[in-house]
Amino acid sequence: IAKEVAKLLEMKAQLGADEGKHKFVLKTPKGTRDFGPKEMAIRERAFKAIISCFKRHGAEVIDTPVFELKETLTGKYGEDSKLIYDLQDQGGELLSLRYDLTVPFARYLAMNKITNIKRYHIAKVYRRDNPAMTRGRYREFYQCDFDIAGQFDPMIPDAECLKIVHEILSDLQLGDFVIKVNDRRILDGMFAVCGVPDSKFRTICSSVDKLDKVPWEEVRSEMVAEKGLSPEAADLIGEYVQLHGGLDLIERLLQDPKLSQNKVAKEGLGDMKLLFEYLTLFGITGKISFDLSLARGLDYYTGVIFEAVLLQQENEHVEEPLSVGSVAGGGRYDGLVGMFDPKGRKVPCVGVSIGIERIFSILEQRLEASEEKIRTTETQVLVASAQKKLLEERLKLISELWDAGIKAEMLYKKNPKLLNQLQYCEDTGIPLVAIVGEQELKDGVVKLRIVATREEVNVPRESLVEEIRIRTSQC
């Protein structure tokens, strides 16, 4: 009986919850956010800079579905696979939200037997991460990816990807930055000469990847205690991952008695040297650092890897670490497309992903600090009336303007006060007001008011469109 009563009470409680509409939580899902008009204006500025760079480099654009068959994503992300969002099985296919744009791109290439493409893709990806939202990390976020697929001469497309990162970060004026570069082959060679067993390469790589967030001591203890690496091997790795530099370091490592004996490491170092030569021709080596601690989390990289981090401005006296986080990353993944091809045919790929959310956060903060007023519409003219009973005339005029391609608004009131109409222009930054009144209608003119100067001129109705165009051509 007690059980039955408990059950009934539970049912009652549930009913109560259903009825109590006020208990409804009004929010977006954890780790997501809305973008209001102001945020969107900032976001579109950033997108514009990124897209124009991608187009400057001759990229086409593609789009893929937001979800993929679950098995498409399986076995591509290593330890991060647990962060994938699955959809409920509703009696159909097992689906997951995309985790990045790279795996769907590889699936697209294999499915359409494309062996040669340079494309960009800007879309949202999903990770059930524990987001620290103040630092611009979310569960739903945009990625802006540029990739070059195809069999080409070594390091030419790789160098272009780094050039793109350099162009975008310079263009967005986010402050000083450095692009760290490494190569999975150098890492693998390093692991081998340090005595890491083959089977532990990927998991030790994941540990090294954490070095930008946690100190070496912690990473070392993870390697030894959790992953069963010998302390000696860990200490040898510790020596290498401290190294960073430029061409000089590459030359030194090519002479390194242990590394130079390792075939893959030597290959990686040779290509790294070639990469630096090309980057010198591009004039961007000043911002590039060959860094042996760079590992990148994802499983699918096979060659060059890189990551761009913003550096703390010297004049900002805050207690933050010197690097304030990654804003772009990428690398070469020559094996991924082959994983999808029924015959295992490989399509070598290299690409870069711009981490736009952190860039937004920075642009947002900067805009708030600057007190710059950002417009959220492009309206050129408000169609207004000075007297009552002129709604019909306003509708007629605004319709003419729309049909002529002029961006025009009016207040949705039958008899708005002129003052309210002018105030609306002040609030939203509309530069012109086209005022219809009894007298103007008789004279066949429209009174055009320039909001900034309060100047007013009568313009013949037939030349109004031209006049508005001229006066807003700088906008």
Next chain:
Amino acid sequence: IAKEVAKLLEMKAQLGADEGKHKFVLKTPKGTRDFGPKEMAIRERAFKAIISCFKRHGAEVIDTPVFELKETLTGKYGEDSKLIYDLQDQGGELLSLRYDLTVPFARYLAMNKITNIKRYHIAKVYRRDNPAMTRGRYREFYQCDFDIAGQFDPMIPDAECLKIVHEILSDLQLGDFVIKVNDRRILDGMFAVCGVPDSKFRTICSSVDKLDKVPWEEVRSEMVAEKGLSPEAADLIGEYVQLHGGLDLIERLLQDPKLSQNKVAKEGLGDMKLLFEYLTLFGITGKISFDLSLARGLDYYTGVIFEAVLLQQENEHVEEPLSVGSVAGGGRYDGLVGMFDPKGRKVPCVGVSIGIERIFSILEQRLEASEEKIRTTETQVLVASAQKKLLEERLKLISELWDAGIKAEMLYKKNPKLLNQLQYCEDTGIPLVAIVGEQELKDGVVKLRIVATREEVNVPRESLVEEIRIRTSQC
């Protein structure tokens, strides 16, 4: 024992499936598709027309997450709720993919206490429909929404929404179209005077909504047999839903002995008359049809509703029905925001959604028929070389061009043949080739070749950027 053997065999079969990578199905989820570069070029043309119309009408832009709390979507879509995609409960919130952009918009308004906004939102929505993909229906598809929220004088924003549909469909040149208009209040009044019980209004409305796809006899039998409506009421409805026309029909119904006695119907008809007056001022009544059979499926509409359908071209001799499907729809939903507000405060809204997928299909078909070659990149110039060993020079020149904002490509080969480089331009529509050679380097010039005419001119290196700009300014 037999049971155990069966179990083991099943396990073995599963293992086999896991191992057999080749059995992997290489596809996108049911009802979804990739957009390749060519499709994207078409899609971007359509988006451009739509966005420029929304901006012409002074709209701001917002974005919301692709998923919402499940309860946000609950109780908003009537019979269509079963089509919502749910995410797997992974120990957090219960989430669903958005079904449209209207409910997230209402949630956004309530959450941010916004009482006044004109915004557009272009994003993908998700419906587990059974898609007929040849006709442009998908489970993942874009919606392009424009909505006006706020307490305004009657029918002014409603008329603007119809003007927008008219502008977009005219601009895209999709052929002849008609915009059907009705009002939920007229429907409700009609149901009342026909003897439909209050409790059955919404479900009978859903039945009427099917009239564009199935004949009246079928709809009638659904009403009577499935939904328990009296045959007499159904027949009375059948009389009304045949009616369509313009101002004349509105006037006639305002005199209708039964309808004119019904308060809500009268209100709806009065507003419909006002709407037609405004549409007359906009000069678009030629494409508007007041149609009593228009019902719209969604629960949340409270006033004006509308739907634009393309009409069969007279010269297309195919056995299709006269109307080839809805390409835009919308209406007034004054109660939706109040459903989210803790105090039930209402924000009246009216909006329109452009059904872009069907528009894509039409534009795609048309392009295929026309044999117009659509460019998928904007590259202005290919940096090429006439001899071997000039990779470094090409890299230096292309870097200069990129830095000057010129859209430039090169082949990723150390020593590409000139013929292959020229062929690449032919294939991709690149209009110019900048050729570096030993002699040109000595002379401080670059040979600029115009692909279309095969004309070649030597341009001093320092004026190359300007020359390329001038020659591609029409592009």
